[in-house]
Amino acid sequence: MPAMHLILSRVARRLYNRISSLSWDTVLTMTFIHFATSWGLIAFVGGEKIASGEIFWYFYATTATTVGYGDYSPTTAAGRVVATIWVMPGGIALFTTIIAKIVQQFSEKWRKRLRGLANYENLSGHVVILGWHDVRTQRMVDHILGGQGDDKREIVLCCAETMENPMPDQVRFVRAAALNTPDLLKRAAVANAVFVIAFGRDDNETLAAALGAAAVNGGAHIVAYFDQQSFADLLKAHCSRAEANVSLSIEMMVRSAQDPGSSRVQRQLLSTLEGPTQFSLQVPHDAVPVTYGALFTELKSKHEATLFGVANSTLGDDLILNASLDASVGPGMTLYFMAPQRIDPARIDWPALA
Structure with missing residues (x-):
């Protein structure tokens, strides 16, 4: 037989x-x-x-x-x-x-x-992740999906390693020799993405990937993670609209040592998977100026949200945390708040607040 x-x-x-x-x-x-x-x-x-x-x-x-x-x-x-x-x-x-x-x-x-050989250049309004880091990337995908709410977006994962799609049920997969090759950027439809996350195997690869994405998409929000501040500064010098994150592990450990239990606050503020977390929204351009105190009360009483920061721009150095109650909040400003879910600016009665 x-x-x-x-x-x-x-x-x-x-x-x-x-x-x-x-x-x-x-x-x-x-x-x-x-x-x-x-x-x-x-x-x-x-x-x-x-x-x-x-x-x-x-x-x-x-x-x-x-x-x-x-x-x-x-x-x-x-x-x-x-x-x-x-x-x-x-x-x-x-x-x-x-x-x-x-x-x-x-x-x-x-x-x-x-195998990552498919072409997704017809996608639009999606999220692109450049780089693969096993469990860390899996957690990244979980947090992206957890923070989307009703606005579901496709996720395209790109890597420069010989492997198969590690998360076939959650992401689309593109593989190439490097994260900044024209072929990879085209097949991942980076030109049509809403935001791009660059997290390579080292700072050099991350920088190359972020600059490659910036070259083909002039409107996407680009976020990159670096171990060294010098690479973050270099990216900002060549692409002012990019947001560069540098490891804060040392600062977090010191804060936890000085104020026991701080790690759970930091974790929940950043996590979209457990409890209220941090979100942002932009004040509509047709809204009238309101005070920080009135907005704080409105968000807390009607949306179970806690306002803790405002900024005139998205990426500038003008962030103000715990502003005074009579501080003016005008059209186009960005609000940062903690809430169980993202808040649509249209749900806030701006004229009544004025």
Whole structure:
């Protein structure tokens, strides 16, 4: 039995390889020729009702697909011989070949996506992550999905390592030799992304990836993580709209040592997966100026949110934390608050606050 199983496996593998090598033109041509010759032979033997043009195609289809309803079949001895030695074997073989080709195409498409070779350049409004760091990237994806609310966006993960999609149920996957190659940036549709996160294997790769993304997308918000401040400064010098994050692990450890329990505050403020977390919103450009105190009360009483910071710009050095109650908050300013969920600026009654 094991020997027979081995022989059958080899035969099946060879047949699959042969079928895979056939082009669709060849398969369809063979099917048309077989259909035509089958019809011609049935008509040639004579005396067969199935030779009618209205019936033969139906008879051929039910025979080739092995359905065989039995409502139409050869009635003469010669017709049965033709059906037995030509129509049935050839039709079934060709139908099996077509099914195998269809399965092969779907399988190749799925494998191509799994290997990171697919093209997603038609995507838009999505999120791109440049770089793979095992558990850290998985947590990043979880936090992105957790913080989206009702605004669900596709995530495209890009890497420069030989691997398959590590999170096929959550992200689309693009792989190339480097994170800043034109091919990778094109297939990941970086030009159409809403924001891009660059987190390479080292600061050099992160910088190259961030600058590559900035070169093809002039409107996306680009965020990069560095170990050294000098690389963050270099990115800001070449791309002022990029947001560079530098490791704050030392500062966090000192704060936790001086104020025990601070780590849980830091974790919850940044986590989209547990409890209230930090969000931001931009004051509508048609809103009238209001006071920080009135806005603080509005957010707390009607939205269960705590306002703790305001800024005139998104990335400048003008952030004010714990502003005075009579400080003015005007159109276009950015608010930072802690809340169970993101707040749509349209849900705030700006005229009433004024």
